[in-house]
Amino acid sequence: MLDLLAAFFLGVAAGTITGLTPGVHTNTVAVLAVGALASLTKYFSLIDVGIFLSVMVIVHSFLDFIPSIFLGAPESDTALGVLPGHKMLLRGEGYEALKLTVAGGIGAAVLGLLLLPVFFVFVERGYNTLEKFVVPIIISFSIIFVLLEKSSKKKLWAFLIFMMSGALGIIVLNNLNIKDSLFPMLSGLFGISTLLISSFSTAKIVEQKFSGEIKLLSIKNILSYFKAALSSALMSLLPALGSAQAAVISQAFARKDNEGKEFLIIVGGINTVSAIFVLTTLYLIGRARTGVIAAMKQFLVLDFNSYIILLAASFAAIGISVILTLKLGRLFANKIQKINYRKLSITILLFISVLVAVFSGWLGLLVLSVSTAIGLLSPLAGCKRIHAMGCLVIPIVLYFI
Numbered sequence: 001m002l003d004l005l006a007a008f009f010l011g012v013a014a015g016t017i018t019g020l021t022p023g024v025h026t027n028t029v030a031v032l033a034v035g036a037l038a039s040l041t042k043y044f045s046l047i048d049v050g051i052f053l054s055v056m057v058i059v060h061s062f063l064d065f066i067p068s069i070f071l072g073a074p075e076s077d078t079a080l081g082v083l084p085g086h087k088m089l090l091r092g093e094g095y096e097a098l099k100l101t102v103a104g105g106i107g108a109a110v111l112g113l114l115l116l117p118v119f120f121v122f123v124e125r126g127y128n129t130l131e132k133f134v135v136p137i138i139i140s141f142s143i144i145f146v147l148l149e150k151s152s153k154k155k156l157w158a159f160l161i162f163m164m165s166g167a168l169g170i171i172v173l174n175n176l177n178i179k180d181s182l183f184p185m186l187s188g189l190f191g192i193s194t195l196l197i198s199s200f201s202t203a204k205i206v207e208q209k210f211s212g213e214i215k216l217l218s219i220k221n222i223l224s225y226f227k228a229a230l231s232s233a234l235m236s237l238l239p240a241l242g243s244a245q246a247a248v249i250s251q252a253f254a255r256k257d258n259e260g261k262e263f264l265i266i267v268g269g270i271n272t273v274s275a276i277f278v279l280t281t282l283y284l285i286g287r288a289r290t291g292v293i294a295a296m297k298q299f300l301v302l303d304f305n306s307y308i309i310l311l312a313a314s315f316a317a318i319g320i321s322v323i324l325t326l327k328l329g330r331l332f333a334n335k336i337q338k339i340n341y342r343k344l345s346i347t348i349l350l351f352i353s354v355l356v357a358v359f360s361g362w363l364g365l366l367v368l369s370v371s372t373a374i375g376l377l378s379p380l381a382g383c384k385r386i387h388a389m390g391c392l393v394i395p396i397v398l399y400f401i
Helices: 001-022 027-035 046-063 063-071 079-090 094-131 134-147 153-177 182-199 219-237 241-253 260-285 291-299 304-336 341-382 386-401
Strands: none
Touching: 001 027, 001 046, 001 063, 001 304, 027 046, 046 063, 046 094, 046 260, 046 291, 046 304, 046 386, 063 079, 063 094, 063 182, 063 304, 063 386, 079 260, 094 219, 094 260, 134 153, 134 386, 153 182, 153 341, 153 386, 182 341, 182 386, 219 260, 260 291, 260 304, 341 386
């Protein structure tokens, strides 16, 4: 029992570090854990190591919105949440933006648990059929996003941004040998480009508000949880797709009149509930859909008992994650308005550049530069940043073709 608790809290600590540190991903820790398995098994059982990894992923899924919202440093799972979160931060609502992602994580996880029986049945009867429709679904949504732009000029820019980011994604993911290749690409498209615009503006971070209440059980929020859970369930079954792609699908169903608040709930929900569905997918069909699950598959045979143990540990981690996220988020919110925002933006920009150099080398810096240039096109042309997700969409379409 003591080793189980130790593994649980080590997972909490690891998830906190990876969540708060841009560029340090759970996949990296998972690879290190597998490499050190011979030493770890002297003190922990294999299921304990599985608990460590499962808990780390859940804690990370909550905490990684703190650097995304307050620092503009995204990962693949939070990239689309940067812009609405950033806008709310500049209005003094950064903490509310964080609470929206937390609410999404809680609600989608609970709803996901209730949907697991349906998921079990669907996997058994419809998995093979679903794979045949991946390409038409992704292409259809991509076309819809372009057509939703208001003017012909913006539609043209949206198409060009989609194709340019797609070409970048093909080169980076398939032709360049770069470690953590998603980090420089997504940081440029969604993080650095936002920070550059902010650094040249006169915007100041006003004092952050803490009075906003989030109604967890409101009808509109429950619908948001359902969108997050449903898209995550579908994406967890399809190879090469993940949380970012689930967010792209959900974007089409998010209301456009609430300044991105619903979308933050959906992205927060997807980030957490996808961890539950990919674990279930490993148990049901033995397929690994994330780097952490792939690492777990190398050493752990997931029977029903071990699946239930990991699922219970994941839900226990949600409670701790909520407390940690709200406490640390409040600390960030209290301190950030005391800092010169332009200097902060430049400092973070340099910090991300250094991280890219460390983790991905000079090729990573080249990717960061090109992706930043593409990322700047959306705000300058006045169209949505979601078109830059072509960096993942087009490589995935080619994967299935």
